[in-house]
Amino acid sequence: MPYEPPPELAALSLGEVAELVAARKLPPVSQWSPEAVGDSEMRIAADGRWFHQGGEIKRAAMVRAFASLLMRDEDGQHWLVTPSQKLSIDVDDAAFIAIDVKQEDGALAFRLNTDDLVIADAEHPIRAEGDPDTPALYLGVRGGTEARLNRSTYGQLAEIALAGGDLSVTSRGTCFSLRPA
Structure with missing residues (x-):
């Protein structure tokens, strides 16, 4: 099923925004505790661009997928978390x-x-x-x-x-x- 972005924010009512937020099914990363820990070799630049091994990730769908797996621990380290792996990711400013x-x-x-x-x-x-x-x-x-x-x-x-x-x-x-x- 192709990705369909939400309408422009100005065109949405607050109720519609709340419905879209509630409807978004995100992975339960906070519930996963994988034993395998490593480095993703990924970085999020201060301007929001994503990089893997120095090359920019240009596919918006991949960025959205990776972003749904993000969390930040109490020490400020960002992680990509799946049920089987927890991989560090460098973030220049904000994710x-x-x-x-x-x-x-x-x-x-x-x-x-x-x-x-x-x-x-x-x-x-x-x-x-x-x-x-x-x-x-x-x-x-x-x-x-x-x-x-x-x-x-x-x-x-x-x-x-x-x-x-x-x-x-x-x-x-x-x-x-x-x-x-």
Whole structure:
């Protein structure tokens, strides 16, 4: 069955985003504890491109498949996890890039470079890093992984915050500061 990406974020209601998020069947990587541990020889660049043994993985379907197997441990190491193997993967910054945001009904929905949809909330927090001159915003995705907001999405979120009169945003009842600590 060919992959059909979700419609543009602007065309979706918050309810439709929530339905698509709930319908996405992801592997239960947090439940797997494989004994075989190794190195995937893969890297995710800061711009979201994936590489294997130095060559770029250009097939979006492969990137989506690998991304569904990602997790990050408490030490910050990213892993590709299957029932039989746990392979380290180098991540320059964040495993995903948030490429769009939409505000509706007190919630913020994000689209990632892998076509994943994430609604910010207590389980998917927004955090600010860096300093006032070079800030960076991140969104919790799943399994400890994060998405860094790209420049345009950062700008969209800043406009939402400024419209509220503060440098913070609220999504599903949780307030997130956009100021680096």
